Amino acid sequence: MDFSFTEEQQMLRDTITRFLGKAYTFDTRQKLVSSEQPWSPDVWNILVEMGLTELPFSEKAGGLGGSIVDIVSVAEPFGEYLLIEPYLSSILLAGKALELGENDISRSWLQKIISGKAIGAFAHEEGKGTATTALVEFTAKDTDDGYMLNGEKRLVLGGGEADILVVSVRKSGRAGDTGGIALMLVDPKAEGIEINAFQTIDGRSAAHIKIDNVMVPATHLLSEDAYEALSAIIENASIALCAEAVGIMRALLNITNEYTATRKQFGVPIASFQAIAHRLSDMKIAFTKAQATLYYTTALAEAGRTTSRDIAIMKGQIGKLGRAIGEGAIQSHGGVGMTDELIVSHHHKRLIAIDAMFGDSEYHLRKVGLN
Structure with missing residues (x-):
């Protein structure tokens, strides 16, 4: 490869x-x-x-x-x-x-x-373990005029500003069944929709969205049996998220290398201290592992050979390694590394947020028997 x-x-x-x-x-x-x-x-x-x-x-x-x-x-x-x-x-x-x-x-x-004329938002997370794609409880009942929607979606990125929502719904079965899941278009301005917007810890816009007896026409159905398609969308988005995380890790490594090489104590750069040198070495090894995992999984995806296990290993490894690098960067900077005045803390918060999306490292490593 x-x-x-x-x-x-x-x-x-x-x-x-x-x-x-x-x-x-x-x-x-x-x-x-x-x-x-x-x-x-x-x-x-x-x-x-x-x-x-x-x-x-x-x-x-x-x-x-x-x-x-x-x-x-x-x-x-x-x-x-x-x-x-x-x-x-x-x-x-x-x-x-x-x-x-x-x-x-x-x-x-x-x-x-x-074309940038509209913004879409993807409403899937329900706050009840939807790291497993099939755990969708949000209901869509067939009617003569289309579908009646009821339920709540949480942490919808860009949900407060979206011009259109794409919502994962359950048409039949129960949470955990791979059958009966569909994707639908929903107008966020429709009567019966309550949007509570907020800012996430990493500075992004998100919203919790409650939908109560909202009628959606049949023409707004995007995919009737959507489990496989939904899983593929989330898996590709997970690869992009992990790429973002690797970019953050590289930035943290460069920032920390520069800081420890110029910050002096007792007249010498702190990078010369054994404890700092070992921490920097651990961070470099963690970054190399994360980047290699990302590129290997991406190559598999490019060849059409990824499995859910490959995605889980990537997400679990990069989430765990990202936290280690973020913590190492903060420790190397000392107390100032935790403040909002330094970009280090913002990088770390983004790594934590990325880890949490679509299942954190513990979930994915446990899924493949590595935790």
Whole structure:
């Protein structure tokens, strides 16, 4: 297997890194997170102009036909600069679900999302163990006019600002059954929908959404038997999340190396102290393991050979290693490493949030018998 990026992928990666290095400094990001805006419309528009919102979709759907390797190549710099724009939620989750639709409504919404004219949100998490894809309790009952929806979705990224929601529902069976799960489009402005928006610990916009007796027309059904498709969407999004985590780990390693080489105690750099040197060595080993796991799993996905076990090993390993690197970076910086004034703590909080999404490291390692 070839674990290197192509020349085109490396060029795209370098272009994104240069842009974010100028336009997305830590101070700029902090001002944005502290403002009332959930993300920067200017940055989002530039990502659209770069073609990044078209990248994951097939040419038939109006995209560029990019591969999972293309997504990984851009997700790493997104992590390094702690991008809060809704690429994961609107493009890789809601957008990929919309690509499943075969009518004019789904195609229209997908084109709006790709062009940056609309934002989608993916409502799947229910706060009751939905790291297992089949644990969906949110109900959709057949009626003469379509479907009657009832339930609650939690931690919906971008849910407070979304123009359209993609919701996982259960049409039949009970939680845990792989059959009976569907994906539907829901208008967030419909009567009977209560949206409680908030900011997550890593500075992103999210919402808890309650849906009470909301009627959805039959044309809003994206996928009738959606378990396999839903699992594939979440698995690919997990690879992108892990790529973001590896980008964060690289940034933490570089920041910590620079800090310990310049911070002096007793007239010498603290990197010369045995305890610090050993910690830095452990961090470098952890990063190498995380990057190798990510690239190996991505290569498997590119070849169409990934299994749920491969995804679980990747998610479990990178979640565990990311926490170790984040904690090592904070310990090396001392007390100041825990403050909001330093980017180190923000990197660590993002790593914790990434670990929690779609099942944390303990869940995935236990799933494959490694914990």
